[in-house]
Amino acid sequence: MNRVYRVVWNSSQGLWSVASELAGGAGKSKTKACVVAAALLGLAGSAAAACTVGGNPIVCSATGTQTTIVGAGPGTSFAQVLDVQTGALISTGITTAVSLSDNATISIGNGAVVENSADNTGAGLWNSGANTIEFQSGTHLTIAQGGSVIAHGSEGTAEAINAMGTDNVIVNHGLIRSQGGGAAIWFQPSSGSNTVFNGPTGTIEHQGGAGNIIGMAAGTMAITFTNQGQLIGSLNFTGGDDTLNLHTGSSITGSVNGGAGNNLLTLNGTGTGSFARPISNFQTLVKNDAGTWTFGSALQGAGITSTQVAGGTLILDADASNYTGSMTVDAAGTLQTSAEFAPLAITDNGLVRFAQIDDVSYAGLLSGAGGIEKTGAGTLTLTRDQATTGLTTITAGTLQLGDAGPTSTTGSVAGDIANNAALVLNRSNALVLAGTISGTGSVTQLGGGTTTFIADNSYTGGTTITAGTLQLGNGGTTGGVVGDIVNNATLAVNRSNTLNLAGAISGSGALRQMGVGTTVLSGANTYGGATTVAAGTLKAAAIDTFSANSAHTVAVGATLDTAGFSQRVAALRNAGTVSLLGTAAGSTLTITGAYVGDNGVLKLGTVLGGNASLSDRLVLSGSGASASGHTTLQITNLGGLGAQTSGSGIEVVSAVNGATTTAQTSRDAFALANGHVDAGAFEYRLHAADAQGAGESWYLRSETTVAPPTAAPPTAAPPTVA
Structure with missing residues (x-):
């Protein structure tokens, strides 16, 4: 095949370069070419050649600078292997540096540089701009740590990397940079799929961060983009079903737009990561692995309709209270939020943590087999009956069940409670807590209703009854507390067996023995309200354990037993x-x-x-x-x-x-x-x-x-x- 070439001056190298002017397919057009005979390619290309061109593999060493194009563009050099070794330099001025076809394997070594400086001077071999590296389909490009692919020029259609076809994989551990012209990476076809992996040491940059890191033609091209390193610029997808995988330690300086299609954003890794950039047009968010990610963008603003915490911790650092999509926390996952930011419906099979530094009510509903944790110095008030069956943990601050109003008839948790701070019960009606309350924290009965403890609780922070009734047991053989009780309302006991209350009961409240069992008092009790033995037996276990300040009433069939103690x-x-x-x-x-x-x-x-x-x-x-x-x-x-x-x-x-x-x-x-x-x-x-x-x-x-x-x-x- 006859070829025609253009001769251009490479100002960075101080010499003339020869580039093919053959149109290689439909794409972005160029003008202002200078056409010369094919013989000029051989004359200009041999002066400083550092690559063993003409064979397979092509090896570029550090012995000199390759100043002419490597490869012949479309329709040639199938399955070509290109090895740009450590320290090698390919610098072709305004022409394309590397132009290969299908199924190529390209390796850019440590310290190796592939660069050009296209300035609106031609269409390139693919008729798509003088890209630094370009190839067709099925190609695997790897840039090692310390390696670079740089488009220095200002030509808007000349990218550092241009994939003309599909099923390509670009792996970067070094630097891919567009100095100010086109995108750092461009995907030419309108359909199919391509993959980009930016490793922990990798940087993909549109110089100054003002432009797009990637670009693509209109259509349904699907991109899977994984970032473990640094992205300087914006990341804008188009019409395909795209996937963006972000790993802990990675960063993006610009905005992210999923474009049309059904798009997936995943947060991965075992360390810590954060994302707070403007984001739009992603439908699904998945948090994977054991790491912790802080998501500082609004879910609803991103277009997300499905969020899954499959592993590790996802911290919602933006308001998601208006989010109407699904929110699922798997067994290995933790969702951390606050009451004012939390979605109103969460499927919790792992852990939902409310990091609450102020006093806020949560009117949403959590359901599933997972747990709830309250951290922070503030008060979290749950105003709905939560449907989770896992452990509720109060690490700091206060967890309040019910919102204190005269019509406060909801607000509860199911399952056990590990209370190492404060639990407040503030319902106007009956509340039954069947789970065990353990830990070093305190419990306060604040509402006017009756709270019944079914389990034998072991928390050690003390019990305060400010209003309403705290009832121990519901006619069975369990239901109790340990430690002292400050009783300014009513303490009731409804057990069918023996319950020993060893702590001191103080305050102005009343004590009511309701069950057919025996309640044994062994503390130095001083409460001032009435003592009513309505059924069963109220028994002393030491001298002066009956309150001297209390008027006692013993009903028919009931017993007040001093057991021989004065x-x-x-x-x-x-x-x-x-x-x-x-x-x-x-x-x-x-x-x-x-x-x-x-x-x-x-x-x-x-x-x-x-x-x-x-x-x-x-x-x-x-x-x-x-x-x-x-x-x-x-x-x-x-x-x-x-x-x-x-x-x-x-x-x-x-x-x-x-x-x-x-x-x-x-x-x-x-x-x-x-x-x-x-x-x-x-x-x-x-x-x-x-x-x-x-x-x-x-x-x-x-x-x-x-x-x-x-x-x-x-x-x-x-x-x-x-």
Whole structure:
């Protein structure tokens, strides 16, 4: 085939260069060529040739500068191998530097440079501008670290790399630069696919970052672009289904536009990365691998309709509250956001972390098998019943369930809670928390509703009841807390078995024993509200564990049990059973206010003996203390053998410091069960007042039950025998 060439002056090299003027196919047009005979190519190309042209492979070494075009463009040199070795230089002035056809393999070594300086001087072998490197289809181009491909010229249709066909792979670990003319990389065809990989040491640049890094003809060309390095300029795709893979450590200085088609953006790597550039026309965002990416662009503004966190952490650093696409967090993934930025619907099978430094409510819904984490010093308020079943972790700040209003009827989490900061419950209606609450944090019942704990919780930061009711258990065998409780509303217990509350209960609130089980108090309780034993048993485990500031009420069928430990209460109304029985007699239950017997039972342990015998006692103390109503005393003999009492007898109800008991009036406040209790040969009965009939106390006095011996009839004298 005959060829024609143009001769041009290479100002950077200080010599004339010869370039082909043959049209190589449809493309971008050029003008102003100077045509010469084919012989000129051989004359000019041999002066400083550093490449072994004419064979396969072509090897370019550092022995000199290659100043003429390598390759013959379209339709020639199929499967050509080009090895531009370390330190080699191909510098062709205004002509194309490398022009190959299909299935080529091009390697640019460390320190090697391939460059030209096209300035609107010709169309190139492909009739597509004097590109620095150009090729057709199926070609693999690799630029090593330290290697460079540079288009110095200002020609708008001359790129550093121009792929004329499809199925090409460009791998860059060095530098690809367009000095100010065309794009750094141009894809000529209107369909098919091509791949670009920019490695960690790679830079692809449109000089100054003002232009496009890549360009392509209109159509459906699909580009897969992977960036681990630096992109200086904008990245604009056109009509195909494109994929942009960004890795941690990479950067882009310009905007990113996916163009038409269905486009995918992936964030990858094991380190940390950030993306906050203007972005548009990407439909799918996927976060892969174990690294952390901060995404600072608005999802809805980018056109994204599907977001997946497949692995690692995705931090949403822009407002996505208006995002209406799907948001899915896989098992290995974490989505980090804040309440004001979070999408309103999230499928959470991994972890959603709210990094909340201020106080904000979240009205969205999380569903799935994943967990929730609250970090930051602020308060996150959940106003919907979340449907995730994984662990909820409170690392810092406050997690509040419900928004405090009188109509606040939603706001909850399912599953266990690891609370190392603060959990606040602020509902106006019933809330049941079935999961276990652990950690070092605190819990506050703030709303006017009732919160029920189903699990035996182990958190150690204390419990505060500000309003409403905190209920432990729901009629079963679990539901409890550890540690102290500040109770300014209502603490209720509804268990069917034994629950030990070892912490101190303080505050102005009330205690309600609801379940059929036994609640054992062992702390130094000082709360001031009412104590109601509606069912089951409220039992003491130490002296003065019943609050001396609380008025106690015992319902029918319920029991207040001191277990033999002396107690003091403010008042007592007894329609059930009050038991002072322990392992030994001598304990007291002191009441400083009113004691009302509502046909209840008072159980006392007594050593039934003489006057000095020990007995449990009900003590009414103070001028405001009184006993009224009717109470049945049940006396249990604790080892007494029975003896004759003298004087007042064994004191079982004491009235001191001005207290009254009806002992001087109706004498009906107390009655002994069955009228008497027996020990040995003695029968003890209950008496109001002392032996002189004075005072308000009540006593047991004994009488013998053995009848005195009957005297034998006189013996008749025997008859006298006369």
